Amino acid sequence: MKTRIGIFGYGNLGRGVECAVRQNDDMELVAVFTRRDPAALSISTETASVCHAKDLEHWKDKIDVMILCGGSATDLPVQTPECAKLFHVVDSFDTHARIPGHFADVDAAASESGHIGIISVGWDPGLFSLNRLYANAILPDGHDNTFWGKGVSQGHSDAIRRIKGVKDAKQYTIPVEEALDAARTGNAPSLTTRQKHTRECFVVLEEGADAAWVEQEIKSMPNYFADYDTTVHFISEEELRTAHSGLPHGGFVLRSGVTGQSREHHHTIEYSLKLDSNPEFTASVLVAYARAAHRLAKEGQRGCKTVFDIAPSYLSPVSGEGLRASLL
């Protein structure tokens, strides 16, 4: 009996989930839900339905796990608790500061309806968080460093696009190599995000726009760019399309710590990701946790969980015996 998956929201992440479900024999995509006109939406899974979000309730007994693929700003805070009344749910809520509130909302909805909700699944929050937790538990006397990139930051790209005279833009966040090396050797206890990253911008101007003014606007933008080492390149629309159309990303989680009678032994734990497609990789993590949600639910578990609360074996289709024999 396969885990029947629903997708709510069919942007980059939703399409990524569709691809990831196809890579897992124990899963099947049953339906995609959209708030737009379903007739206008073409998906690539022939056996799955396309439905309007208002019809969610009709699918209550036909879907095991709903994977929420909306944005963290306004979609997920509403959609995840709503869907948790009908299905087991998994989302990638990534506004770190608002996770406690979101957890409480999903926990209330899921507990009352007898479902499981796993929130903030992906790579950060998600796999990076897991690595911070494992590394902190193992090396209590140490310090963490997280680096992001090289990769496209959608938020920063959008911020550039809002500047007058900018037709399109793509922004890459890039870790500073020297800071990475310092973190690896335990010599970067207090580097700030700004000291650890540079920002590189590729900008297509509107006809007649003032490049020098646009560059100044970018470099002086508070929070986004002002305190960073920022480089701006003006390129053609054609070049943006051919050389910067992807959504690569990645990053590094490091923990450096000491052990021994006199804290004399140094250790470094490093986890890194190099991703050609940020949304497809995030989708792959979501699908693995959808498997976990379904299995935990069958064991009678209820309420909201995060990656911290789920034993690794639940992510794999392989039996405990098989895992011990092959991967331990």
Next chain:
Amino acid sequence: MKTRIGIFGYGNLGRGVECAVRQNDDMELVAVFTRRDPAALSISTETASVCHAKDLEHWKDKIDVMILCGGSATDLPVQTPECAKLFHVVDSFDTHARIPGHFADVDAAASESGHIGIISVGWDPGLFSLNRLYANAILPDGHDNTFWGKGVSQGHSDAIRRIKGVKDAKQYTIPVEEALDAARTGNAPSLTTRQKHTRECFVVLEEGADAAWVEQEIKSMPNYFADYDTTVHFISEEELRTAHSGLPHGGFVLRSGVTGQSREHHHTIEYSLKLDSNPEFTASVLVAYARAAHRLAKEGQRGCKTVFDIAPSYLSPVSGEGLRASLL
């Protein structure tokens, strides 16, 4: 109420556990057990007792978790199931092929006595296994590569020491840089352990030994060295002591996989460790899982577990709420 820890076996690993317990405020070392004369053993924790292994039973209600620090060849297969009759236990059993049998033995003993046993805890098996599992679940279409080193292999060092004319020796396992790079880019699907590592040996000869003969004996030793690119250096006893006295180790777990409509996007997940002291780091992992064992036991769990079966949050002294706010 602190978790009361016992240590069985006081070699490098046992001393590492003693150091690691001191780094965790919620743990205390209660007693160290030895099969030698307790009066001859001096430990560095003033508040802990040193006892003979035959007195284990007297400590039944005074120790929560016993950490087994013996060897996998003959100690742990006997000691872990025996101790599981009296205490919750954690061991670092690392003979991969014999894990299923050891699991069954510990599960039988622990289930019957109402204890928890966590076996094969450390970094490989242990943290490396976890990373293989997470990465396989997330990227089902891909392949794994594990590299070990640079680090001291005790088994290989011992093998050299058994050769006639060798007074002392230390062997380092070193990953081949080109193989690592190939694995990172997804171009090393079928590299063997031999293709991925070289072996470097530092040997102190007995007075009058034949260096050329010893070198040949090492390089032609089946399984250990014959099929590897092996380098042999003859050094003085003094140099071995000053430059090669430590037990550093480490390694890399890589998974490289593809996603997308046409498998067009490539991803690499990499986990690596650089450890100044293999036994102290392994001990730190054991202590984190001792915390998990005690907490799981309080929830009524019983029987044998591995790192695959334990939710990450159990390793940390921080509450779920605190973890979500600080590390997610």
